[in-house]
Structure formats: C-alpha cells, structure tokens
Amino acid sequence: MFESVLGIKKPTFGLDIGYRTMKLVQISGTGKRAVLRGAIEVPIAEGTLTKEGVKEKNKLAEQIIAAMSQAKPHAISAKIVSSALPESLVFTKEIDMPKMSLKELNKSIPYQATEFFPIPPDETYMDWQIVGQKDSNIEVLVVAAPKILVNALAEVVSLAGLELMGLETKPAALSRALINPQDKGSFLILDIGAKTSGLTCYDQQTIKLTSTVAIGGDNLQTDFAGSIRLLSSEILHLIKYYQNRIGKAQIINKIVLAGGGTNVEKTIDLIENLTKIKTIIGQPQVDLKGYDPRFATAIGLAVKEI
Ligand SMILES: Nc1ncnc2c1ncn2[C@@H]1O[C@H](COP(=O)(O)OP(=O)(O)OP(=O)(O)O)[C@@H](O)[C@H]1O
Ligand SMILES: [Mg+2]
CATH class of the missing domain: 3.30.1490.300 (Dna Ligase; domain 1)
Known part of the structure; x- marks a missing residue:
C-alpha cells in the first residue's frame, strides 16, 4: 500500500452497533495528542444484529450516513470503519x-x-x-x-459507501479503550448494555475468558436490588471459574465498568459492596472531555490501528 510507504494514515472511525442504539466515534491524533473529532449516538431498530444477520440493511446504512454528518463537535469524515460483534x-x-x-x-x-x-x-x-x-x-x-453475520455487516458498510477495516469482538475493543496496555494486572471488565451485560476476564494483557448474562440497564431500572444482586453473583461466579480453570490466573482485584447501565445510580457502589472487589468506571486511555461510559466500545474501536 502506498499509504504506508508514504507514512500517511487513513482516518478511521469506530462503529458500535448496540442493542437499541449505535455509537460512532472518530478520534484524531494518538496518545496524549488524541482529540475527539466527532461522536454521536442514534437509535436503531432493536436487536439489529442477530444470529441470522443484520435487520434492515439499507435502512441501517442510511442511518450510518446520517449519523456521520450529525456527529459533534465535527461531522465524521473518515471512510474506513472499525466495528465489533457482540459476544x-x-x-x-x-x-x-x-x-x-x-x-x-x-x-x-x-x-x-x-x-x-x-x-x-x-x-x-x-x-x-x-x-x-x-x-x-x-x-x-x-x-x-458466523460468516452470515460478518458478511451482512460488511454489506451494510459498503452500502453506506464506506470500507470495513476490520471486525473484532466488543471485549477486545473495550479492553483497548479502558486498560493501559502496559498494565499487567487482572481485571473484570463489565459492559452493562440495554438487555445484557458482557463480562470479560482480562489478565496479563490478554482477554482470558468472556461471558454474557441476560441482565442489563433495563433490568437495573425496573428491579434494581434484584438485578444488581444477580449481576454481582454472576461476576463472582465467572471470577471463581476463571481462577480455578485457567493456569497461572492472577487474583482479579478490580472491576472496570462500561456501558450505559453504568449510569444507573448506585450501580458502582452496590457492585463493589456485593462483590467486595474495588469497582470503578473505566476511563479511556485517550483523554476525552465529558466521557460517558456508553461510548467505551466505540472509543476502543476508534483507536484501533490499521
Ligand atoms: N444516563 C443514563 N442513566 C441511566 N441509565 C442509562 C443512561 N444512559 C443509558 N442508560 C441505560 O443503559 C442501557 C443502554 O446502554 P448501552 O447504550 O451501553 O447499551 P447498548 O450498547 O445499546 O447495548 P448492548 O451493548 O447490550 O448491545 C439502557 O438500559 C439505558 O436505559
Ligand atoms: Mg454496547
């Protein structure tokens, strides 16, 4: 590729298709010089990504184009998309x-x-x-x-006149966004989405284990006490499994939160209380003003290097 010979990096943006909304983020510059070029969250048809592929591909492509132009503070100009599949x-x-x-x-x-x-x-x-x-x-x-899903997503991106740089899993994007790559510690990354939460054991700079539980921000809003108790016990269960199952597993001593459900009041405190593990809202590795944990996955996608 001539671009790499000339040292020119093509701009990319992160596209996180969630259960009820999608988030788009473009960041320019890297490391300390990184600045948010544009970000936006827009509603989409519920459960757009399914095992059978992608619902309403044309409509989704149009929504992506519209969202790009409405992103703030600037429209998203990148033509190369970095996206992810839910666990x-x-x-x-x-x-x-x-x-x-x-x-x-x-x-x-x-x-x-x-x-x-x-x-x-x-x-x-x-x-x-x-x-x-x-x-x-x-x-x-x-x-x-599933090829059917990957191909469908590639088709949507192409319908929007964009190019798909790559797909990864959401935990991969999240850990890039929130964990310092030099940190050799062990973390449980918890992404509280709308209907489900993704749990990831991240240890010694790698994703070791992931799982999904059917408790999300919606449940926290309807039955907070019950849902938070269930979620906490799922966290402890996965950690225990991880520590018994994987050779050389370190003790997980921090829970790193992401996703919109993190914004439900008292979530952080109660998870910490029930699990007895220090719990924090994960902060992005790039310094962005007014960060909201809903954007964690999209940020991780946006900072992925080609
Ligand atoms: N400011 C807020 N206060 C309270 N709850 C919030 C807030 N923002 C988002 N939520 C809740 O967070 C959930 C949505 O989170 P998020 O946007 O991370 O989900 P998603 O990415 O669409 O879902 P998934 O990742 O599971 O596909 C919803 O339950 C929503 O009600
Ligand atoms: Mg999400």
Whole structure:
C-alpha cells in the first residue's frame, strides 16, 4: 500500500452497533495528542444484529450516513470503519489442547471446533489465541464469528459507501479503550448494555475468558436490588471459574465498568459492596472531555490501528 510507504494514515472511525442504539466515534491524533473529532449516538431498530444477520440493511446504512454528518463537535469524515460483534453472537470456547506447534494447532483447532460450536466451521470465521498453560496442556481461547453475520455487516458498510477495516469482538475493543496496555494486572471488565451485560476476564494483557448474562440497564431500572444482586453473583461466579480453570490466573482485584447501565445510580457502589472487589468506571486511555461510559466500545474501536 502506498499509504504506508508514504507514512500517511487513513482516518478511521469506530462503529458500535448496540442493542437499541449505535455509537460512532472518530478520534484524531494518538496518545496524549488524541482529540475527539466527532461522536454521536442514534437509535436503531432493536436487536439489529442477530444470529441470522443484520435487520434492515439499507435502512441501517442510511442511518450510518446520517449519523456521520450529525456527529459533534465535527461531522465524521473518515471512510474506513472499525466495528465489533457482540459476544452473544460470537462463539467463544476455551479448550485444552496437548502441547503442539502453532502450525499443528492451526490444523487441529477447526477440527476440534466441530465438537463444541453449534455451527459447522466452514460457516464461521475462526480465530484463536493461547491464554494459559496447565501441566502438559495449553489452554486456547477459540472465537468463531458466523460468516452470515460478518458478511451482512460488511454489506451494510459498503452500502453506506464506506470500507470495513476490520471486525473484532466488543471485549477486545473495550479492553483497548479502558486498560493501559502496559498494565499487567487482572481485571473484570463489565459492559452493562440495554438487555445484557458482557463480562470479560482480562489478565496479563490478554482477554482470558468472556461471558454474557441476560441482565442489563433495563433490568437495573425496573428491579434494581434484584438485578444488581444477580449481576454481582454472576461476576463472582465467572471470577471463581476463571481462577480455578485457567493456569497461572492472577487474583482479579478490580472491576472496570462500561456501558450505559453504568449510569444507573448506585450501580458502582452496590457492585463493589456485593462483590467486595474495588469497582470503578473505566476511563479511556485517550483523554476525552465529558466521557460517558456508553461510548467505551466505540472509543476502543476508534483507536484501533490499521
Ligand atoms: N444516563 C443514563 N442513566 C441511566 N441509565 C442509562 C443512561 N444512559 C443509558 N442508560 C441505560 O443503559 C442501557 C443502554 O446502554 P448501552 O447504550 O451501553 O447499551 P447498548 O450498547 O445499546 O447495548 P448492548 O451493548 O447490550 O448491545 C439502557 O438500559 C439505558 O436505559
Ligand atoms: Mg454496547
């Protein structure tokens, strides 16, 4: 690519399609010089991303174009999109494999995957990473995204006259947004969305384990006490599982919050109280004025390097 030879970086923006709204963020500059160019949240049809693909592709493409021009403080000008799939639509599985070379792993993982993923490997885009070691086994985190969904999203982006730079999972975007890449600590990242929350064990600079629970900001608003108790017990449950299951797991001593549900009053205090783990609102690695945790995923997507 001539762009990289000339050292010119093409601007990109983050597109986070949530359950009820989508968020767009463009950031210019990097590190301390990063400034928010434009951000916006707009309503979309509920549950736009589904296992079957994307609802109303043309309409969504039009909504993206309109949102770009209405972003504040400036319209979003980037033409390259960085987006993510929700954990609930991606298959994730942590498996034990006997020690073998990377080449052998590449060959045997898709074969193994037929056992634990509900759809055939050739209908998914698959990726994996080593997350730990225990005795003579290695622990591998395997992620598979349904092709039908990835292709549908690529089509929407193209209908909007844009180019899809890449897709990742929301936990990957969130951890980039909120965790200092030099930090070797261990965190539970909790993304409280509208109907569901995403839980991610992040330890020693990698995502080790993820899960989704059917409790979101909507539940916190209707039955706060009950929902927060359930959510906290799911957090403790995942942490316990993580610490028993993954070799060399560190003790998780901080919960990092993101997502709109974080804004429901007393959420932070009660999660800290019930889990007895220090709980904070995750702050973006780039210094942005007036940050709202609803935008965490979109920010992480926006700062992804090509
Ligand atoms: N300022 C606020 N005060 C209270 N609740 C809020 C506030 N802002 C958002 N919420 C709640 O947060 C939830 C939406 O959060 P968010 O925008 O992160 O979800 P989403 O990204 O659309 O969902 P998902 O990530 O699950 O797809 C809703 O339940 C909403 O009512
Ligand atoms: Mg979200």
